[in-house]
Amino acid sequence: MAPPDEKTIENLLKKLAMGEELTEKQRKDMKDYKFWKTQPVSKFDEKIDKEGPIDSLKTPADIPDEPSAMLKDFEWVTIDLEKEDEMNQVHQLLHDHYVEDQDASFRFAYTANFFKWALQPPGWKKEYYVGVRVKATGKLVAFISGIPSLLRVRENKVPSVEINFLCIHKKLRSKRLAPVLIREITRRVNKNDVWQALFTSGAVLPTPVSTCRYTHRPLNWEKLYEVGFSSLPAGVSKSQMLAKYVLPSATKTPGLRKMVPEDADQVLDLYEKFQKRYDLVLEFTKEEIIHWLYWSDEQNSLEDQDKVIVTYVVEEDGKITDFFSFYILPFTTLTNSETDQLNVAYLFYYASKVGLGDSDDTKLAKRLNSLIGDALIVAKNMKMDVFNALTSQDNVLFLKDLKFGNGDAFLNFYLFNYKAFPINGGMDNETKELDLVNKSGVGVVML
Numbered sequence: 001m002a003p004p005d006e007k008t009i010e011n012l013l014k015k016l017a018m019g020e021e022l023t024e025k026q027r028k029d030m031k032d033y034k035f036w037k038t039q040p041v042s043k044f045d046e047k048i049d050k051e052g053p054i055d056s057l058k059t060p061a062d063i064p065d066e067p068s069a070m071l072k073d074f075e076w077v078t079i080d081l082e083k084e085d086e087m088n089q090v091h092q093l094l095h096d097h098y099v100e101d102q103d104a105s106f107r108f109a110y111t112a113n114f115f116k117w118a119l120q121p122p123g124w125k126k127e128y129y130v131g132v133r134v135k136a137t138g139k140l141v142a143f144i145s146g147i148p149s150l151l152r153v154r155e156n157k158v159p160s161v162e163i164n165f166l167c168i169h170k171k172l173r174s175k176r177l178a179p180v181l182i183r184e185i186t187r188r189v190n191k192n193d194v195w196q197a198l199f200t201s202g203a204v205l206p207t208p209v210s211t212c213r214y215t216h217r218p219l220n221w222e223k224l225y226e227v228g229f230s231s232l233p234a235g236v237s238k239s240q241m242l243a244k245y246v247l248p249s250a251t252k253t254p255g256l257r258k259m260v261p262e263d264a265d266q267v268l269d270l271y272e273k274f275q276k277r278y279d280l281v282l283e284f285t286k287e288e289i290i291h292w293l294y295w296s297d298e299q300n301s302l303e304d305q306d307k308v309i310v311t312y313v314v315e316e317d318g319k320i321t322d323f324f325s326f327y328i329l330p331f332t333t334l335t336n337s338e339t340d341q342l343n344v345a346y347l348f349y350y351a352s353k354v355g356l357g358d359s360d361d362t363k364l365a366k367r368l369n370s371l372i373g374d375a376l377i378v379a380k381n382m383k384m385d386v387f388n389a390l391t392s393q394d395n396v397l398f399l400k401d402l403k404f405g406n407g408d409a410f411l412n413f414y415l416f417n418y419k420a421f422p423i424n425g426g427m428d429n430e431t432k433e434l435d436l437v438n439k440s441g442v443g444v445v446m447l
């Protein structure tokens with residue numbers, strides 16, 4: 001069986017990453033952003049004198065009680081994710097329409113479990129799962145979601161929502177439905193007296209507060225090569241490539257073990273201290289830390305490939321000194337008649353006491369190299385094929401040494417109704433290479 005065209009897969013991966021190559025062409029003139037120019041977001045090249053809300057004059061009483069009119073033949077719906085059939089409808093919509101390759105042969109292998117984890121953290125609100133249905137058939141054709149979060153932008157705490165999973169059925173594209181969905185979720189959030197939001201997108205909109213680059217670390221190079229994700233550089237043999245990416249079978253950090261819920265207080269304390277290194281951060285409660293890093297006993301007892309979130313801590317004399325985590329979101333490739341699953345791990349949060357206080361980056365770089373090196377080994381032993389990471393957090397300190405290769409995709413971070421000075425994304429905005437000097441101020445990891 002011939003491997004699929006490599007270009008197709010490269011393009012697919014960009015879409016899977018929800019990132020796009022950042023070119024000047026993608027950036028329209030401000031006047032051509034017919035929707036976004038009406039929204040409280042910073043203009044491109046706007047001189048920012050002070051960080052803070054853009055529009056702060058409203059109260060929930062100023063906000064309409066009802067949604068705006070929906071297109072004829074369609075209706076608004078609030079999705080009840082507690083109901084299995086409604087969860088399945090969201091699952092189906094995203095499965096079929098979130099990634100747009102022509103023949104639909106490559107897809108994120110989202111699971112209901114992944115959505116439960118991603119969309120139902122402590123404090124989730126039913127009204128933040130907004131859908132559009134065809135009146136006659138009840139078919140779900142559009143979705144957008146929000147989860148409440150407490151954001152910190154530099155020294156300011158900002159009650160916010162994280163917006164994600166905006167998706168419109170392919171047949172309803174380019175009909176200006178996205179702005180209608182965005183306005184509706186804004187209305188619902190505003191009704192709860194929340195006025196700011198964080199979101200990411202590959203699309204270039206006014207105006208990214210930061211842009212990070214995707215990087216990929218092959219774990220199972222042979223499989224990536226077989227499905228066409230990785231190519232063989234000229235003059236290099238397969239065995240040389242295999243040797244390049246070989247990993248030890250056992251982790252090396254003494255005291256490394258799986259996180260258990262009882263670790264939550266110490267992990268939260270370490271997370272909070274470590275995230276002080278960054279400017280764009282999510283503040284978590286203990287319940288949220290358990291949700292995001294451990295989630296539930298059930299998911300921890302699933303087969304490795306069915307797990308959603310994996311967290312390891314390092315314990316020394318009863319004290320947790322470090323932790324790392326990654327989430328798992330596989331995708332399926334339908335090549336001719338065969339179905340392949342690529343198991344993809346995404347670096348999530350980590351922290352080390354080495355990074356606290358006035359420790360210099362040399363020590364931290366060394367520690368993160370062995371810690372995230374162990375994360376690669378854990379992931380490989382769980383049969384992950386590739387490990388993805390952005391240039392956010394302190395990742396530039398270890399990406400090169402651990403053989404992550406630069407991807408072609410970029411991810412833009414946006415704040416809604418909040419002006420902020422730019423935040424480093426761990427890459428040089430001109431050359432797009434890793435920025436080891438300024439590193440990244442982005443602590444938050446968006447799914």
Ligand SMILES: CCCCCCCCCCCCCC(=O)SCCNC(=O)CCNC(=O)[C@H](O)C(C)(C)COP(=O)(O)OP(=O)(O)OC[C@H]1O[C@@H](n2cnc3c(N)ncnc32)[C@H](O)[C@@H]1OP(=O)(O)O
Nearest residue numbers: 033034035036164165166167168173174175176177178195
């Ligand atoms: C206080 C609370 C606030 C809460 C809200 C905060 C804001 C949240 C914002 C949402 C965060 C989402 C985070 C994620 O989930 S990012 C993931 C987005 N989803 C996908 O990429 C899945 C596949 N694509 C689709 O389903 C559609 O192509 C989407 C739905 C993306 C656009 O549908 P369609 O292609 O049929 O377009 P249209 O004719 O309806 O509308 C065209 C207008 O929409 C603007 N557009 C296009 N893509 C995006 C995008 N990703 N974010 C924001 N705006 C976007 C575009 O510039 C244009 O406006 P303007 O250029 O004329 O101005």
